[in-house]
Amino acid sequence: MKKTALFGAIALALSVAASAKEWKEVRVAIDATYKPFTYKTPDGKPTGFDVDIANALCAEMKAKCVFVEQAWDGMIPGLNAKKYDAIISSMSITEDRKKAVDFTGKYYNTPSRIVVKLGTIKNVPAELKGKKIGVLKGSTQEKYAKGELEASGAVIVPYEAQDQVYLDIKSGRLDGTVADSVEVYEGFLKTADGKGWGFVGPILNDKKYFGEGAGIAIRKSDTDLRDALNKGIKNIRANGTWKKINDKYFNFEVWGG
Amino acid sequence: MQFEVIFEPATLKLFGQGILVSLKLLFISVTIGAVLSIPMAIMRVSRNKWLSTPVWLYTYVMRGTPMLIQVYLIYYGVAQLEFVQSNWDTVPLLIPFKDALFCCVLAFTLNTCAYTTEMLAGAIRDTNHGEIEAARAMGMSRRQLMWRIVLPSALRRTLPAYSNEVIMMLHGTSLASTVPALMDITGAARSVYSDFYLPFEAFITAGAIYLVLTFTLVWCFKLAERRWLAYLQPRKA
Numbered sequence: 001m002k003k004t005a006l007f008g009a010i011a012l013a014l015s016v017a018a019s020a021k022e023w024k025e026v027r028v029a030i031d032a033t034y035k036p037f038t039y040k041t042p043d044g045k046p047t048g049f050d051v052d053i054a055n056a057l058c059a060e061m062k063a064k065c066v067f068v069e070q071a072w073d074g075m076i077p078g079l080n081a082k083k084y085d086a087i088i089s090s091m092s093i094t095e096d097r098k099k100a101v102d103f104t105g106k107y108y109n110t111p112s113r114i115v116v117k118l119g120t121i122k123n124v125p126a127e128l129k130g131k132k133i134g135v136l137k138g139s140t141q142e143k144y145a146k147g148e149l150e151a152s153g154a155v156i157v158p159y160e161a162q163d164q165v166y167l168d169i170k171s172g173r174l175d176g177t178v179a180d181s182v183e184v185y186e187g188f189l190k191t192a193d194g195k196g197w198g199f200v201g202p203i204l205n206d207k208k209y210f211g212e213g214a215g216i217a218i219r220k221s222d223t224d225l226r227d228a229l230n231k232g233i234k235n236i237r238a239n240g241t242w243k244k245i246n247d248k249y250f251n252f253e254v255w256g257g
Numbered sequence: 258m259q260f261e262v263i264f265e266p267a268t269l270k271l272f273g274q275g276i277l278v279s280l281k282l283l284f285i286s287v288t289i290g291a292v293l294s295i296p297m298a299i300m301r302v303s304r305n306k307w308l309s310t311p312v313w314l315y316t317y318v319m320r321g322t323p324m325l326i327q328v329y330l331i332y333y334g335v336a337q338l339e340f341v342q343s344n345w346d347t348v349p350l351l352i353p354f355k356d357a358l359f360c361c362v363l364a365f366t367l368n369t370c371a372y373t374t375e376m377l378a379g380a381i382r383d384t385n386h387g388e389i390e391a392a393r394a395m396g397m398s399r400r401q402l403m404w405r406i407v408l409p410s411a412l413r414r415t416l417p418a419y420s421n422e423v424i425m426m427l428h429g430t431s432l433a434s435t436v437p438a439l440m441d442i443t444g445a446a447r448s449v450y451s452d453f454y455l456p457f458e459a460f461i462t463a464g465a466i467y468l469v470l471t472f473t474l475v476w477c478f479k480l481a482e483r484r485w486l487a488y489l490q491p492r493k494a
Contacts, residue, residue: 073451080454100454134437138451158448159437164333168437171336172345173355 023063023225027084028054029070033161035187036249037090037180049254052245053107053236054088057216060232071160073138076100079217085225087217090180092140094211101217104229107242109213109256112141112204114149115184116176117197124201129153131175134165141178144209149178166193178204182254213256262453263462275445276466282358282430282441286365287423293370298377298411299403312374319371325432327368332360332436357438369426376418380411413485420478424471431467442466 030038030046038050046067058065068084075087079101093103114124114133121127128149135142137158145156157174159165162183168174170193177184181199188194204210216233218226236242237255246253262268300308301316319327335341335354345351353359384407392406434444446463450456483490 073447074456076454077450077456081456132438137448157438160435164437167333167337171342173336173357 023061023085023228025064025066026058026061026086026225027066027068028058029068029075029078029084029087030054030089031072031075031161032069033072033163034090034180034183035163037183039187049108049245049249050088050090052248053242054086056236056241056245057088057229057232060235061228072136073160075138076217079219082219085218085222086229090183090214091217092211093213093215094140094143094209096143097211097217102220102222102226103215103217104226105233106213106215106256107233108246108254110180110182110254111256112144112178112210113181113184113199114176114178114201114204115189115197116200121176121200125149125152125154128176131155132157132173134159134168134174134177136162136165136179140210141180144204144206145178147209162187169193169197176200182250186249258458259453259455260458262449262455263458268449271440271445271448272442272462272466275440275442275463276470278433278439278444279427279430279441280470282361282365282433282439283423283427285362286369287426289362289366290368290370290373291419293366294373294377295408295412297370297374298381299408301374301378302381316371316375319368320375324364324368324429325435328361328364328432328435331364332357335360357436361433361436361439365426365429368429369422372422373415373419376415376422377411380415381407383414384410414489416478416482416486420475420482423478424474427470427474428467 030050032038032040032046032048034048034050036048038046038048041047046069051067054065054067070078070084072089075089075091076097078084079087087101090108091097093106097103114128116124116131121131125148130153132155133145133149134157135145137160142156142158145154150156157168159168162179165174165177165179166188169177169188177188179188181203189197216229218229233242236245242255243253246255263272297312297315301312303309331354341351341354345355388406388410389402392402397405430441431443433439433441434447440448442463446459449459449462453459
């Protein structure tokens with residue numbers, strides 16, 4: 001009888017300890033190939049809009065952010081394998097992903113666009129027939145390209161990282177890409193390699209593919225972390241920190257509709 | 258466990274195409290590699306320094322660097338050279354470099370050819386001295402000696418080691434999944450992994466496929482050894 005009571009007390013103590021877990025340290029996964037949202041400074045430090053948002057949210061929670069690098073196609077399995085606690089790396093909130101993980105509300109929302117060499121293609125997707133379109137493996141843009149562009153004859157080539165897409169555009173192996181409009185502008189179109197390339201077709205924000213903006217992914221069991229991060233997003237939006245980070249990278253607001 | 262995802266028609270098709278790509282890569286690179294390795298092995302054992310040194314250098318470099326690096330160098334590295342970029346739409350020799358399959362086959366062929374050359378060269382050096390003396394006594398020229406005695410015997414004796422090389426190459430073809438446009442068995446598994454977030458199911462399926470392919474290859478080589486190496490088998494009582 002005594003023993004049962006003791007075990008009961010221990011179990012109770014453990015469960016209390018578990019539920020009241022203080023997030024002193026949040027391990028944040030990033031894919032640092034996504035300028036200007038997530039990239040690295042020349043000396044190898046993670047930086048960008050996502051990273052600054054992550055640091056601001058950790059500051060709100062009085063916790064420390066530890067950044068973990070992860071290739072894009074393994075992001076969600078890695079989260080569920082507890083290699084890190086949150087993904088703050090421009091991940092769109094989609095129905096498919098919600099089956100595997102939980103999301104906070106969005107912290108920004110920018111549309112995607114198709115990018116091709118200017119003057120070569122005017123009507124999308126009809127003129128994309130036979131063209132090679134590079135996309136990031138496991139991205140919303142890949143799902144869109146396979147769902148909408150492949151039917152009109154475009155060849156969709158999935159890459160491990162978005163910067164490899166730009167390498168193969170530069171080398172002439174690809175005829176275009178589908179990417180986040182801001183990322184592709186800052187990471188490619190604005191650079192010397194992107195000269196002569198530009199957007200074609202309409203703004204892409206079909207909820208079926210692109211979801212409702214970029215959110216923070218967390219494990220379904222970590223509801224306390226989700227609530228803390230949601231509170232953090234609300235706070236940094238209210239106290240001007242979000243705006244400050246926004247203005248550091250963009251001359252327009254990426255909060256979106 | 259959600260293995261039902263693996264048995265959906267779309268996923269099965271993905272793996273089916275993956276098997277074809279992997280086997281195609283293996284078959285082309287191993288065949289070309291084997292054919293090229295014969296003259297290279299003969300050069301490798303030559304007493305003429307001008308013949309043996311280049312081959313020595315080639316096998317030394319290819320065996321001394323990981324195949325992944327070779328694939329990266331040929332697919333991404335070569336493509337970044339200004340000279341290549343400005344010419345590969347026009348110069349016939351450079352056009353294939355635009356193609357992912359060609360880059361992979363080239364890397365795999367260069368790699369397997371180096372290993373096969375060294376194996377074969379070893380077997381040539383190892384030829385029983387008595388056989389060579391006998392051939393000389395019969396009045397064979399050096400060319401006849403190589404063609405009639407040394408090579409046929411060396412090729413047979415290389416067979417067990419070579420079967421390992423082919424199996425290693427089958428496993429090596431998984432590196433093709435690092436080249437974007439190629440969807441081999443590993444590539445198919447990675448695609449399932451990133452689409453359904455099911456690492457275990459995806460990779461266990463790929464592993465099972467490689468296992469079946471490996472055992473088929475081992476079995477084929479067993480038959481070949483029984484046929485061509487029968488004279489080296491212990492005599493049955």
